[in-house]
Structures are given as C-alpha cells and as structure tokens.
Amino acid sequence: MSRIYITLISLLSLVLLPVYAQTQNPSPQGAELYFITPDDGATVTSPVTVKFGLKNMGVAPAGINVENTGHHHLLIDTGLPALNQPIPADDKHVHFGKGQTEATLDLAPGTHTLQLLLGDHLHTPHNPPVMSKSITITVK
Numbered sequence: 001m002s003r004i005y006i007t008l009i010s011l012l013s014l015v016l017l018p019v020y021a022q023t024q025n026p027s028p029q030g031a032e033l034y035f036i037t038p039d040d041g042a043t044v045t046s047p048v049t050v051k052f053g054l055k056n057m058g059v060a061p062a063g064i065n066v067e068n069t070g071h072h073h074l075l076i077d078t079g080l081p082a083l084n085q086p087i088p089a090d091d092k093h094v095h096f097g098k099g100q101t102e103a104t105l106d107l108a109p110g111t112h113t114l115q116l117l118l119g120d121h122l123h124t125p126h127n128p129p130v131m132s133k134s135i136t137i138t139v140k
C-alpha cells in the first residue's frame, strides 16, 4: 500500500516539477531596454525626469501575463539583483507595476547610477534578462 503512495508521489513530482522550474518568462530576440533621458554622464537638477525606452517588447502592468511583455524596474545606486527570482522592492529597486514608462525622482546632490531591468508579471527578470546599461548622472 505505502509503495503505491510513494509511486504516486514520485509521479506527481515529475508532473509538477517542470511547472515550478519554469519561473522565468522568455524574452524575444532583439529586446532592448534603454534610457531615453537622462543621457549617460549628464549633469541634472533634482527632481530628475527619467524616461524608459523599450524595443521589441511591450509594457504590461504587474500581474498580467502576456507573452513578450513586462514592467519596468529602476535600480538606483545599486548593482543587479539575482536575475532568476523576483526583483526586491525597496528604495534602490523601484517597481513600475502600473506600466509606467517614466518617473520623476528626488535625488540628493552628487553622483548616482541608474539601470533599468524589465520584470515579468511576477517581477522576475526574463530569460535572457532585458536590462539597460548602467548610466551615471550627477545631480547639482
């Protein structure tokens, strides 16, 4: 009897594992994420308007799972998070889960780095990840 259960559990694991292993949505070839503004190396005044550019993918709000879409995340003064799990949400990892394509930031005077990272409906980066290059700006 218990042997049957073990067999059933083993079979169930085989069926369910691929579902759990599939945690990242694929990104299409040619997907590109970039800053429309500010320019890398720019000197700006706060508040800083940041505009997000995305090519060959679409923007969808968080929670909506549509192929080849995602929502923007802005990494402020931090490196990339783990790329195979949901992006943290804090002052350095800002989510734009309503599908926003620009933001206005209050930044202290000094040098700051900004990087964009697209996340899927569950805030997890795509595979391969869709990210901008990291830019550096100076706030007067």
Ligand SMILES: [Cu+2]
Pocket (backbone or CB within 6 Å): 062, 071, 072, 073, 087, 095, 096, 097, 119, 122, 123
């Ligand atoms: Cu998010």
